[in-house]
Amino acid sequence: xxxxxxxxxxxxxxxxxxxxxxxxxxxxxxxxxxxxxxxxxxxxxxxxxxxxxxxxxxxxxxxxxxxxxxxxxxxxxxxxxxxxxxxxxxxxxxxxxxxxxxxxxxxxxxxxxxxxxxxxxxxxxxxxxxxxxxxxxxxxxxxxxxxxxxxxxxxxxxxxxxxxxxxxxxxxxxxxxxxxxxxxxxxxxxxxxxxxxxxxxxxxxxxxxxxxxxxxxxxxxxxxxxxxxxxxxxxxxxxxxxxxxxxxxxxxxxxxxxxxxxxxxxxxxxxxxxxxxxxxxxxxxxxxxxxxxxxxxxxxxxxxxxxxxxxxxxxxxxxxxxx
Numbered sequence: 001x002x003x004x005x006x007x008x009x010x011x012x013x014x015x016x017x018x019x020x021x022x023x024x025x026x027x028x029x030x031x032x033x034x035x036x037x038x039x040x041x042x043x044x045x046x047x048x049x050x051x052x053x054x055x056x057x058x059x060x061x062x063x064x065x066x067x068x069x070x071x072x073x074x075x076x077x078x079x080x081x082x083x084x085x086x087x088x089x090x091x092x093x094x095x096x097x098x099x100x101x102x103x104x105x106x107x108x109x110x111x112x113x114x115x116x117x118x119x120x121x122x123x124x125x126x127x128x129x130x131x132x133x134x135x136x137x138x139x140x141x142x143x144x145x146x147x148x149x150x151x152x153x154x155x156x157x158x159x160x161x162x163x164x165x166x167x168x169x170x171x172x173x174x175x176x177x178x179x180x181x182x183x184x185x186x187x188x189x190x191x192x193x194x195x196x197x198x199x200x201x202x203x204x205x206x207x208x209x210x211x212x213x214x215x216x217x218x219x220x221x222x223x224x225x226x227x228x229x230x231x232x233x234x235x236x237x238x239x240x241x242x243x244x245x246x247x248x249x250x251x252x253x254x255x256x257x258x259x260x261x262x263x264x265x266x267x268x269x270x271x272x273x274x275x276x277x278x279x280x281x282x283x284x285x286x287x288x289x290x291x292x293x294x295x296x297x298x299x300x301x302x303x304x305x306x307x308x309x310x311x312x313x314x315x316x317x318x319x320x321x322x323x
Contacts, residue, residue, distance in 0.1 A: 024321065024323075025054075025296075025301070025302055025315060025320050025321070025322060026054050026055055026151075026280075026282055026301060026302025026303075027052075027053045027054050027055070027302060027303065027305070027308055027311055027312065027315070027322065028053060028054070028055040028056070028057040028153055028282065028302060028303065028304040028305070028308075029044075029045070029047075029048030029051070029053040029055070029056055029057060029305070029308045030057050030284070030285050030304045030305055030306045031044060031057065031058060031059065031072060031306070032044025032045040032046075032047065032048050032056065032058065033045075033047045033048040033051065033053075033306065033307070033308055033309075034122065034125070034306040035122050035124055035125060035287065035305075035306035035307040036124060036125060036126065036306075036307070036309070037125060037126055037128060038080065038109055038110050038111060038112070038125065038127065038128055038131055039072065039080065039109075040058055040059060040070040040071060040072060040109075040133070040134070041109060041110065041128060041131040041132075041133075041134065042131070042134050042138060042139070042142055043110075043128040043131055045058075045139055045142055045143070046142060046146070048308055049142075049143065049146045049148055049150065051308045051309050051312060052308075052312065052322075052323070053150060053308045054150060054151060054302070054322075054323055055150060055151040055152065055153050055302075056139065056143065056150050056151070056152050056153070057153040057154075057155070057304050058070045058136075058139065058152070058153070058154055058155065059071055059072040059154075059155045059157045060136065060154055060155060060156055060157060060172075060176060061073075061074055061096040061097065061157055061166065062096070062097055062166065062167050062172065062175060063096060063097065063099055063100055063101045063104055064097055064098055064099055064100050065100045065101055066175065067101040067135055068135060068136040068137075068175060068176065068179055069096065069101070069104065069133050069134065069135050069136070070133060070134050070135070070136060070139060071096055071133055071157070072157065073092075073096075073157075074095055074096060074097070074157060074158075074162070074165040074166055075092045075093045075094065075095045075096065075165070076089055076092065076093055076094060076096070076107060077089075077092060078090065078091060078092055078113065079112060079113050079116045079118040079119075080109050080111070080112055080113065080118070081107050081108070081109055082107065082108040082109075083106075083107060083108075084106040084107070086108070088113050095165060096133075097165070097166060097167070101135070104132075104133055105132050105133070107132070107133065108129065108130060108131065108132070109131050109132065109133055110127055110128040110129040110130055110131035111125075111127030111128070111129060112125060112127075122306070124307075136154065136179055137179070137183070139152070140152075140183045140185065149188065150188070151188045151189065151190070152180075152185060152188060152189045152190070153189075153190045153192055153212060153304075154176065154180075154189060154190070154191055154192070155191075155192045155193055155214070156169075156172050156173070156176060156191065156192075156193040156195065156198040157193075158172060158193070158195050158198065159194075159195060160195060160197070160233035160234060161233070169195065169197035169198045169201050170197075170201045172198050172201075173191075173198045173199075173201035173202040173205060174201075174205060176191060176198075176202065177191075177202055177205045177206045177209065180206070180209060181206065186206065186208050186209050187208070189209060189210075190209070190210045190211065190212045190257070190258060191209055191210075191211050191212065192211065192212030192213075192214050192258070192260060193211075193212075193213075193214060194214045194215070194216065194219045194234055195234055195236075196213060196234060196235055196236035196238070196254050197236045199211040199212075199213065199236070199254060199255070199256060200236050200254060200255065203255045210256075210257040210258065211254075211255060211256045211257060211258075212256060212257070212258040212259075212260050212282070213247075213250070213251035213254055213256035213258070213259050213260065214260045214261075214284070215247050215251070215259070215260070215261045215262075215265075216261075216262055216265075217262075217265065219232055219234035219235070220232060220234075220235070220240065220247060220250075222240070235250060235254075236254065238250050238253055238254060246273065247259065247261060247270070248270065248273045248274040248277050248279055249273075249277065251274075251279060252277045252278075252279060256279070257279070257280060258279065258280045258281070258282055259274050259279050259280070259281050259282075260281075260282050260283060260284055260304070261281075261283055261284075262283065262284060262285075263283035263284065263285070263286045263291060263295050263303070265283075266281075266283055266295065266298060266300070267298070268298050268299070271298055271299055271300060272299075275299075280301045280302070281300045281301050281302075282300065282301055282302040282303060282304060283295060283300055283303055283304065284303075284304040285304050285305060285306060286303045286304065286305050286311070287305055287306050287307055287310075288310075289310055289313070289314050292305070292310065292311050292314040293314050293317075293318070296314065296315070296318060296320070
């Protein structure tokens, strides 16, 4: 399995997980608080702020007119999007990068399509009809108006396998870095991605902004055919064979400060390895109290969840100090 890299330049997590010791823990609300409110909407982020997360986690796309918006999918998702006439989309699309912001704002993302498999996953989610896909600037303003000072973990959504679905990595990184710097939030923001090309580009542009190496088995796997071995294109030219097939070492080599693997891929030895490399470990997406408790006991530095309210309960039960 694989781990992540380095140390946070601004926010040093205290990983003293001994019994009864004070612990700093990074609780991240996934897409705001997707289990409770429509994903990546201002309502979801407001709910996460009410619960008291330390970090708002979200996904980025860029419109045709160059505005950063918050969407997990590069195309409009028919499970969560209704058209201007109020009817559900019949198929995925159009692509966000083919629409201007004004065109995108015509679509409603305030509930999940009833009866869909997606709806079955989140029975506690409360609809907010009329919600629109927000901009990154609106998220920053929402947080500011709340009187809180959360961190932001923002993900560049692109794929080396679908080059036309998002801006080129360098261009994507530049527009994100410019937005974070303009908001004066470089010290409270991390940029994360499964596609590490944007992370390496962002580090060159803005070394003061920490990066997060997301991993999944599919993004770490070699892409070779037959006897020809070809390292995964998601790793921005890094070869697992050069780093002991260790995700943590790869993330370190990529210049990341945080390693964010799927929680099901983690073992205590991998976390210890990452910590020895100076990396912070924040797995995704942990949604049941049992899994939360198990992952916390492995001494991770935080977790990403659709249910930050449940995570707060588990943290309290374990006596973990929380801001």
